Amino acid sequence: xxxxxxxxxxxxxxxxxxxxxxxxxxxxxxxxxxxxxxxxxxxxxxxxxxxxxxxxxxxxxxxxxxxxxxxxxxxxxxxxxxxxxxxxxxxxxxxxxxxxxxxxxxxxxxxxxxxxxxxxxxxxxxxxxxxxxxxxxxxxxxxxxxxxxxxxxxxxxxxxxxxxxxxxxxxxxxxxxxxxxxxxxxxxxxxxxxxxxxxxxxxxxxxxxxxxxxxxxxxxxxxxxxxxxxxxxxxxxxxxxxxxxxxxxxxxxxxxxxxxxxxxxxxxxxxxxxxxxxxxxxxxxxxxxxxxxxxxxxxxxxxxxxxxxxxxxxxxxxxxxxxxxxxxxxxxxxxxxxxxxxxxxxxxxxxxxxxxxxxxxxxxxxxxxxxxxxxxxxxxxxxxxxxxxxxxxxxxxxxxxxxxxxxxxxxxxxxxxxxxxxxxxxxxxxxxxxxxxxxxxxxxxxxxxxxxxxxxxxxxxxxxxxxxxxxxxxxxxxxxxxxxxx
Amino acid sequence: xxxxxxxxxxxxxxxxxxxxxxxxxxxxxxxxxxxxxxxxxxxxxxxxxxxxxxxxxxxxxxxxxxxxxxxxxxxxxxxxxxxxxxxxxxxxxxxxxxxxxxxxxxxxxxxxxxxxxxxxxxxxxxxxxxxxxxxxxxxxxxxxxxxxx
Numbered sequence: 001x002x003x004x005x006x007x008x009x010x011x012x013x014x015x016x017x018x019x020x021x022x023x024x025x026x027x028x029x030x031x032x033x034x035x036x037x038x039x040x041x042x043x044x045x046x047x048x049x050x051x052x053x054x055x056x057x058x059x060x061x062x063x064x065x066x067x068x069x070x071x072x073x074x075x076x077x078x079x080x081x082x083x084x085x086x087x088x089x090x091x092x093x094x095x096x097x098x099x100x101x102x103x104x105x106x107x108x109x110x111x112x113x114x115x116x117x118x119x120x121x122x123x124x125x126x127x128x129x130x131x132x133x134x135x136x137x138x139x140x141x142x143x144x145x146x147x148x149x150x151x152x153x154x155x156x157x158x159x160x161x162x163x164x165x166x167x168x169x170x171x172x173x174x175x176x177x178x179x180x181x182x183x184x185x186x187x188x189x190x191x192x193x194x195x196x197x198x199x200x201x202x203x204x205x206x207x208x209x210x211x212x213x214x215x216x217x218x219x220x221x222x223x224x225x226x227x228x229x230x231x232x233x234x235x236x237x238x239x240x241x242x243x244x245x246x247x248x249x250x251x252x253x254x255x256x257x258x259x260x261x262x263x264x265x266x267x268x269x270x271x272x273x274x275x276x277x278x279x280x281x282x283x284x285x286x287x288x289x290x291x292x293x294x295x296x297x298x299x300x301x302x303x304x305x306x307x308x309x310x311x312x313x314x315x316x317x318x319x320x321x322x323x324x325x326x327x328x329x330x331x332x333x334x335x336x337x338x339x340x341x342x343x344x345x346x347x348x349x350x351x352x353x354x355x356x357x358x359x360x361x362x363x364x365x366x367x368x369x370x371x372x373x374x375x376x377x378x379x380x381x382x383x384x385x386x387x388x389x390x391x392x393x394x395x396x397x398x399x400x401x402x403x404x405x406x407x408x409x410x411x412x413x414x415x416x417x418x419x420x421x422x423x424x425x426x427x428x429x430x431x432x433x434x435x436x437x438x439x440x441x442x443x444x445x446x447x448x449x450x451x452x453x454x455x456x457x458x459x460x461x462x463x464x465x466x467x468x469x470x471x472x473x474x475x476x477x478x479x480x481x482x483x484x485x486x
Numbered sequence: 487x488x489x490x491x492x493x494x495x496x497x498x499x500x501x502x503x504x505x506x507x508x509x510x511x512x513x514x515x516x517x518x519x520x521x522x523x524x525x526x527x528x529x530x531x532x533x534x535x536x537x538x539x540x541x542x543x544x545x546x547x548x549x550x551x552x553x554x555x556x557x558x559x560x561x562x563x564x565x566x567x568x569x570x571x572x573x574x575x576x577x578x579x580x581x582x583x584x585x586x587x588x589x590x591x592x593x594x595x596x597x598x599x600x601x602x603x604x605x606x607x608x609x610x611x612x613x614x615x616x617x618x619x620x621x622x623x624x625x626x627x628x629x630x631x632x633x634x635x
Contacts, residue, residue, distance in 0.1 A: 048499065074499070194571050197575050209609065247609075258560075261555075261560055412500045
């Protein structure tokens with residue numbers, strides 16, 4: 001279908017931070033599309049095809065209420081990144097791998113230390129070096145752990161819980177993790193041998209690109225009550241881990257895109273974009289993909305759990321055996337879930353797609369850990385390298401306005417090639433270090449590609465989410481040390 | 487004699503995009519494979535960098551690839567995905583291939599490459615269908631391919 005151009009005049013204002021493309025914009029839309037943004041963000045957002053991709057999402061069979069976009073929306077494959085879409089299982093609702101992403105369960109884990117910044121400062125250089133050594137990062141560097149096929153299957157079914165059984169991490173790490181680190185419904189048999197082979201030496205690795213490990217300091221507290229509940233006081237020291245399911249997840253998504261592509265004509269769908277390939281959730285393909293996606297998600301949680309364990313070990317080696325890190329929480333920002341939400345007074349079973357979007361459940365929700373339940377689920381928004389990241393809390397309003405979903409970060413505004421021409425990695429390293437940020441990264445080119453100038457402004461993205469009421473700012477953290485692959 | 491264009495980089499905000507050319511479809515598929523691996527900067531011993539490309543004295547690692555797909559574009563995606571999978575499990579980069587059979591829905595090829603110690607800065611998560619449309623323009627086959635990194 002020819003792309004119908006979108007202009008500002010096509011939008012209906014819902015509020016200063018929410019604008020809607022009505023269903024009447026295009027004949028094949030089943031619901032409207034809603035974008036959380038301010039007016040001055042429109043020019044930037046409309047530079048790529050993300051808004052038209054969002055319109056395409058609104059055509060999916062069974063989609064409910066609206067196709068949503070977070071303020072960090074940018075062009076993806078099929079779905080835009082920063083997209084949220086729920087389809088109703090009992091109304092022929094589909095599941096679409098493009099609505100979850102190739103990096104299944106890419107997400108963020110945040111740990112907090114039992115020491116503050118001033119206590120940590122003398123150890124920081126040594127700690128950065130120890131972390132860089134403890135956690136394999138770049139491409140081509142396999143992990144410290146090699147999994148047999150039998151053990152791989154246990155990881156795929158039990159996720160982070162299996163790593164605890166193996167002696168890594170703590171029970172609290174599980175309790176403070178989305179799905180407690182183990183999503184139900186996973187079936188290891190539905191993950192291909194190829195995906196398992198790729199993942200067999202990748203458990204406990206960061207990967208590259210925009211994946212990283214950061215040591216951070218809480219430098220601003222917006223909501224002291226919630227910050228206290230999360231254990232994040234001013235000058236607290238945190239470690240943020242951003243990574244996903246590595247080659248296992250990528251292969252799993254590729255495998256199921258191929259399978260669904262082959263069976264697409266069976267369902268008679270007229271898709272405006274091939275990359276929206278999907279199947280009814282209740283179909284054999286839909287069920288198999290969901291079970292494989294759950295398994296790949298468990299691999300990612302096991303991955304972040306293991307990295308968290310090694311971070312803790314390295315920390316104790318440098319600082320002393322009294323040192324400890326507690327997992328604040330772990331969130332996914334590329335995942336599909338079965339969730340129940342009330343729509344027009346009716347409880348519906350939904351397939352929730354969050355791609356580059358984070359679950360942000362409000363106070364009182366049973367999925368939120370019991371010790372956080374009064375204040376809502378933590379949400380982590382990583383900034384770009386060398387800039388701030390944010391911790392937010394899910395809200396009741398967010399449950400109603402966006403199916404309990406929030407943004408996940410800031411999208412790119414500059415290509416990697418242009419970033420490398422604009423920024424020299426050695427100069428960026430020097431600038432970061434001049435600001436007191438220690439950098440451990442093998443590749444100057446890799447650093448340049450991830451330079452802050454290459455990304456949109458995370459502060460404005462987070463402010464929109466806060467103003468829209470879909471998640472509430474709790475603290476801001478700034479980096480002390482950045483560890484990343486190439 | 488002016489060298490025929492095989493592939494070139496195209497500006498893309500978030501990922502890697504190449505435009506691939508070939509005087510035949512077999513050549514197009516071969517150039518797509520080369521373009522994919524050259525774009526991610528493989529590191530290999532006994533190889534040099536010339537004009538930003540890895541040049542190796544010999545490509546001793548060979549792998550067989552056979553794929554079946556619903557159409558030509560899907561075939562190209564599946565072929566490159568297969569090569570990516572082999573690259574990941576064997577730590578190799580493939581810089582040439584011989585295509586034995588090619589129809590709109592079936593491919594059989596031998597891909598040739600070298601062992602690698604790593605790649606420049608990126609790992610390809612997937613070969614996407616984005617902007618992928620194999621067309622013949624003025625007697626030359628071409629397509630864009632975007633790799634999700």
